[in-house]
Amino acid sequence: MELRHLRYFVAVAEELHFRRAAERLYVAQPAVSEQVRKLEQELGVRLFDRTQRSVSLTGAGRALLEEARRVLRQAEVAIAAARTAYDHATMQLRIGYLPDSLPAALPRALRRLSASAPRVRVDVEAGPALRLIEDLREQRLDAVITSLPAPTRGLRVTPLGHQRAIAALPAGHPQATGTEIVLEWLTQERLVVLPRDANPAFHNAVVALCHEAGLSPSFMEVAGVDLALLAVAAGTGIALLPDSVRERHIAPGIRFLPLDGAEPAFENAVLTDPDAENLATGAFLHALAQTAIRVVEDTDVAVVPAA
DSSP, X not given: OOHHHHHHHHHHHHHSOHHHHHHHHTSOHHHHHHHHXXXXXXXXXXXXXXXXSOEEEOHHHHHHHHHHHHHHHHHHHHHHHHHHHHHHHHTEEEEEEOTTSXXXXXXXXXXXXXXXXXTOEEEEEEOOHHHHHHHHHTTSOSEEEEEESOOOTTSEEEEEEEEOEEEEEETTSTTTTSSSBOGGGGTTSEEEEOXXXXXXXXXXXXXXXXXXXTOOOEEEEOSSHHHHHHHHHTTSOEEEEETTHHHHOOOTTEEEEEBTTOXXXXXXXXXXXXXXXXXXXXXXXXXXXXXXXXXXXXXXXXXXXOO
């Protein structure tokens, strides 16, 4: 038995007229007659008494009518519940990010998303790169803002630009008066770095930079940017951090200097599941793309000389 059979039956039972029932259902009259006939065959009872001039319910038809109405009401409730759950799931956006290297594109994109899709509820979660990527694969997250290279096989990768390494040093340090710092000058310094599992791409880039500069420094790992900056302020060493840190952290008594001649340390990207059907994720990726376009436009305007 199909719900369609019950809908056709209820329409005829309430109209007591096959043509009017067909008009109500927006189908041809033969289709209504055929579905009612199939229902009667399946149940093994006659539901209507038909004559050339009238249609009336049999005793079996009257018994079925109320139950058929109840089943159809329950089906509508079930459909509404499923659609509500789907809408809730597709309008929720769960983002994971690396707290030490959050690119400026993310908060800008979230502001744009809030304006263009106010129904989207955004939940953000910080964590180490590999755990966030695993959560994405297990559908516990919808998007991950991370550093590359990373294990991205099977995931959609949307680039967000590159970041360089910067040095954070006490304002009273002999090298703090310049506009940049040469890594070779730090031969005798202890370098404060973040744990490798927090951001493997950046940690590996720092090690590679030191190796290329011929340094074998003493590394001091601290769990988080705030602790790294406290270590610098306490004179424990000089921290090498992603350059997004200076956009998000106010650190009195500390200077941030770019490394002389250093290539970009890593690439930022947003990872998503290409098979996920999340409307909020699509809106988020669109907001990121529009943010990137705006940044390019603003840059173009800034470099055009005045007439």
